[in-house]
Amino acid sequence: MKGYLKLEDGSIFEGKLISKNKKGYGEVVFTTGMTGYQEAITDPSYAGQIVVMTYPLIGNYGINKYDFQSEKPHIRGFVIREYCDKPSNFQSEKSLLSYLDEHNIPVLSGVDTRALTKKLRENGTMRGIITSNADDNIEFDQTNLLEEVSTKRSYRIAGIGPKLAFIDLGTKKSILKMLNSVGFDIYVFPYNASYDDVMQINPDAIFLSNGPGDPKDAVYAIELTKHFIGIKPVLGICLGHQIIALALGCNTVKMKFGHRGANQPVKDLLTNKDYITSQNHGYAVEEESIDKDKITVTHINLNDGTVEGIMHKFLPVFSVQYHPEACPGPRDSTDIFDKFMDIVMVYKRRSYFAEV
Numbered sequence: 452m453k454g455y456l457k458l459e460d461g462s463i464f465e466g467k468l469i470s471k472n473k474k475g476y477g478e479v480v481f482t483t484g485m486t487g488y489q490e491a492i493t494d495p496s497y498a499g500q501i502v503v504m505t506y507p508l509i510g511n512y513g514i515n516k517y518d519f520q521s522e523k524p525h526i527r528g529f530v531i532r533e534y535c536d537k538p539s540n541f542q543s544e545k546s547l548l549s550y551l552d553e554h555n556i557p558v559l560s561g562v563d564t565r566a567l568t569k570k571l572r573e574n575g576t577m578r579g580i581i582t583s584n585a586d587d588n589i590e591f592d593q594t595n596l597l598e599e600v601s602t603k604r605s606y607r608i609a610g611i612g613p614k615l616a617f618i619d620l621g622t623k624k625s626i627l628k629m630l631n632s633v634g635f636d637i638y639v640f641p642y643n644a645s646y647d648d649v650m651q652i653n654p655d656a657i658f659l660s661n662g663p664g665d666p667k668d669a670v671y672a673i674e675l676t677k678h679f680i681g682i683k684p685v686l687g688i689c690l691g692h693q694i695i696a697l698a699l700g701c702n703t704v705k706m707k708f709g710h711r712g713a714n715q716p717v718k719d720l721l722t723n724k725d726y727i728t729s730q731n732h733g734y735a736v737e738e739e740s741i742d743k744d745k746i747t748v749t750h751i752n753l754n755d756g757t758v759e760g761i762m763h764k765f766l767p768v769f770s771v772q773y774h775p776e777a778c779p780g781p782r783d784s785t786d787i788f789d790k791f792m793d794i795v796m797v798y799k800r801r802s803y804f805a806e807v
């Protein structure tokens with residue numbers, strides 16, 4: 452069936468509606484990963500968004516049971532150039548389309564994704580609708596994205612090391628896996644956990660996860676972070692990084708079209724090393740808002756110079772905008788998890804010896 456992606460500036464891209472569900476609304480964003488569609492569609496940070504894949508052939512390696520980043524897809528729609536309905540991969544268990552159909556996600560294929568991407572790059576991210584009727588109006592659901600994707604109840608992933616209070620703002624499973632693999636005993640809390648909730652476990656450190664939407668909407672997490680800065684080591688990734696920046700008094704801004712893909716170059720200004728990183732964000736910490744007497748910019752994006760990491764000069768607080776856990780993408784920067792463990796152990800020992 453013929454279908455359309457209509458953008459808020461009135462432009463219309465034609466394609467074929469190949470899914471059972473023929474309609475979806477969202478913010479239209481593009482991602483440049485050549486592979487990694489399974490990780491992207493199940494990454495809760497994409498909640499509320501219609502995702503355009505710039506790589507022209509999608510679906511060719513199917514869906515497997517290892518690469519899910521959460522329990523289900525969170526995207527509102529999927530736009531591709533060409534769909535491959537005969538997946539070939541030793542781990543593949545089902546086709547991409549059957550998986551998206553199970554979860555009622557609309558898929559528009561046969562779209563000129565190059566022209567669409569150019570449009571989004573020039574005009575910036577826009578809202579849009581996937582529909583069979585080009586006269587339909589773009590609507591927008593005002594759901595609370597954090598409530599939608601965060602865990603509903605607290606749970607633990609046991610480890611032999613220090614206790615980590617992990618604030619789940621829509622985390623990717625691979626972040627939990629990486630933190631657990633370096634030894635953290637993880638207590639996962641919902642997005643609206645209070646200071647008292649978290650203090651019940653007497654944590655050694657705090658972690659703020661990735662997640663969807665505008666970081667300024669994460670009001671509970673920003674307040675919580677303010678309580679812990681200077682008291683416990685704090686690490687944040689992506690949305691977590693933006694929340695830490697806001698808690699430290701910096702500002703965040705919406706980018707024109709964001710960074711999404713598995714090939715974003717980042718410079719580590721402390722070591723002068725460059726990494727290729729996995730990214731998925733539409734907001735960034737505003738450089739001019741950073742108080743340089745207190746906070747160091749540790750990483751920048753080599754394409755556009757935007758802030759990709761910060762570190763407090765005197766307190767154990769640091770964060771990165773990119774995704775060191777990869778999934779999808781290169782594992783150039785996974786050492787951040789070991790670095791966090793080292794810092795937490797130093798602080799834990801210090802407070803132990805202060806007590807005895």
Ligand SMILES: NC(=O)CC[C@H](N)C(=O)O
Pocket residue numbers: 496660661662663664665666688689690691731732733734735
């Ligand atoms: N992956 C993320 O955590 C994304 C953070 C935030 N929602 C943004 O778009 O910038």
